[in-house]
Amino acid sequence: MDFFAEQDSARKKTRWLLLLFLLCVMGVVIAIGLLTLLISTIVNGDNSGFLLASDAGTMLAELPWALMGTAGALSGALILLASGFKGMQLRGGGGVVARDLGGRLIEPSSTDTDERKLLNVVEEMAISSGVPVPQVYVLDNEEGINAFAAGTEPGNAAIGVTRGCLVRLSRAELQGVIAHEFSHILNGDMKLNMRLIGWVFGLVVISILGRGLLESLRFVRVGGGNRRDNNGAGAILIAILALGFGLLIIGGIGTFFARLLQAAVSRQREFLADASAVQFTREPAGIAGALKKIGGQGSGIESAKAAEASHCFFADGGMFAFGFATHPPLSLRIKKIQKDWDGKFTRSSLPPIAGQRQRPRVPTPKLAPTMGLAVNEIPPGLASLSSSDRVHIERGQAIYKGLDESWQVAVQRRDEAQAVIFGLLLAQDEGLLAGEVTYLQEAAGDDAATLSLHWHQQLSELHSARKIALVDLAIPTLRNLSRPEYERFAKITRHLMASDGRVDLFEYMLQRLVDHHLESHFGHRGFARIAYTQIAQVAEEARLLYSAFARMNEEPAQAFASADREGQAAGGLLDEDAISLTRINAALEKLEQSSPLLKRAILNGCARAVASDGDLTSREIELLRAMGDSIGCAIPPFVSELALSNDSVG
Secondary structure (H helix, E strand, O other): OEHHHHHHHHHHHHHHHHHHHHHHHHHHHHHHHHHHHHHHHHHHHHHOHHHHOOOHHHHHHHOOHHHHHHHHHHHHHHHHHHHHHHHHHHOOOHHHHHHHOOOEEOOOOOOOHHHHHHHHHHHHHHHHHOOOOOEEEEEOOOOOOOEEEEOOOHHHOEEEEEHHHHHHOOHHHHHHHHHHHHHHHHOOHHHHHHHHHHHHHHHHHHHHHHHHHHHHHHHOOOOOOOHHHHHHHHHHHHHHHHHHHHHHHHHHHHHHHHHHHHHHOOOHHHHHHHHHHHHHHOOHHHHHHHHHHHHHHOOOOOOOOHHHHHHHEOOOOOOOOOOOOOOOOHHHHHHHHOOOOOOOOOOOOOOOHHHHHOOOOOOOOOOOOOOOOOHHHOOOOHHHHHEHHHOOHHHHHHHHHOOOHHHHHHOOOHHHHHHHHHHHHOOOOHHHHHHHHHHHHHHHOHHHHHHHHHHHHHHOOOOHHHHHHHHHHHHHHHOOOOHHHHHHHHHHHHHHHHOOOOOOHHHHHHHHHHHHHHHHHHOOOOOOOOOEOOHHHHHHHHHHHHHHHHOOOOOHHHHHHHHOOOOOOOOOOOOHHHOOHHHHHHHHHHHOOEOHHHHHHHHHHHHHHHHOOOOOOHHHHHHHHHHHHHOOOOOOOOOOHHHHHHOOOO
16 A cells, blocks of 8 residues: 555545535535424414415415525534534644543653553554654543544644553554554545544534533523513423424434445545554454454443544444444454454453553564665665555564663653754754854753753764654654743754754754644644645756755766656756755745645655665665655655664664
């Protein structure tokens, strides 16, 4: 599976779902118009001229069109406003969905055995797939075995698991579930599902309003006054009761359409995510075991908000869906993974209390010898680097295992996580380094400057794949900064990049991907708009990026020609003076608004530029990964065990 192609497919599917949503709105509007007609007929009785009309034309002319139109327009506006309101809420990312479902954020520094196991699995999967570590939530009050991924983009993604999932699954089974959810993050389903939550809320809001009116009647008492007052209060109560029941019934229509819309998210995407999870983990028994335990234990979600997000879950949440299932049958999913399954589900039990005391051990990974860095080992086209068969959980475990335990602990602390990023961005040149340390002392204090310098010395020779892994691990901690702290942090990182006036692409891409992922959390950027789909629309940006990557080569002209082999970046190789961080940043900002397939084409060209000399170093491939990550295209690590053991920047 090619994640770029799947993201583009999800993007196109969004258009059809939007059309279906608008048709659903029209259905509810028409239903409300007909209800208005019925009420008008009852109220007017024999005076309803349209009922006494002798022909259809006269009957149509006598209909209360103005009243029906007003009621329909108001209901349509209510649905669209509710959808827009929910969409604005969801701009905050997956954490909004997790908290709505009753989720509790697990802090990166948690020492609880089960939570630590979950965090380790998520961290390894994030490193393996090339995305920042998402926020992790546990739904403490949910005993069913289930999970979900939510967010508008990887930078504000959240993964949630139920308490039942956390304590009833083995590590391998939990790993299969998490790998399934990461597939939804990588192939664009997560963003599509978030849009769908907003639309579903709009369709069911009328039912919610009707239920609220009916429940409010419990607190109303009539009596104690004169008969005239009581008659007036009774009439008001009857009117509210009729309105509440009417809205509840019509809301049922909206709920029906909402379930239809959720079911329109192809169940084939679940099969795709299951298959990807098997590819990621290389352990079919893991995800199959989780599905079998769901068959024996159940996956029901008790939260009142579960219906809105039923299409996001790993398995059916147990919500009544009017026959429109959002997930394939468990037996069918298991059969596709294990052809010889005997058809028996597994009854799960809670683990022994004493067993909770032992910290789970992560097996030492054995990497296949086919993960080299030489260019002739890379399949044609960068698309292979973003395909599901390139995501190896063993590779993520190897990178994670190679990070000193003190480093892993450091990125869980707010002050040290910031210092680690500062240290990675400090200049190698001694003269420039002194000026940057002085700036840090003024902007963040002496202790921060000393700590940053310490991490600079510790990490300067670290393999670039591990540098990116440390950045990914630091992201959850940095999300916990206050807004003033984040603004200071962002200002410092940008200054460190611009202070020396030189173009160091790797350090720049590191800074940009940190900025990108944190801005999506603090800035609530919401759903990215696709503005460019053709290479001609970004020809100047392609020329700039091809030139920047080509000038890393000893033969830049040849490298540029290799990058632009189809001649679409008109104008040829740019001079070094024309390549600046400001221009590169503007180019990447524009490229971020491009379609996934267009991003792939540009990344492909950059890859050809750096590989034109016949050798693709670790630093070059990690630079491509950082660039892809900074524009919303995750590329998994592509390193060998040998390269990691050398721990050089390449």
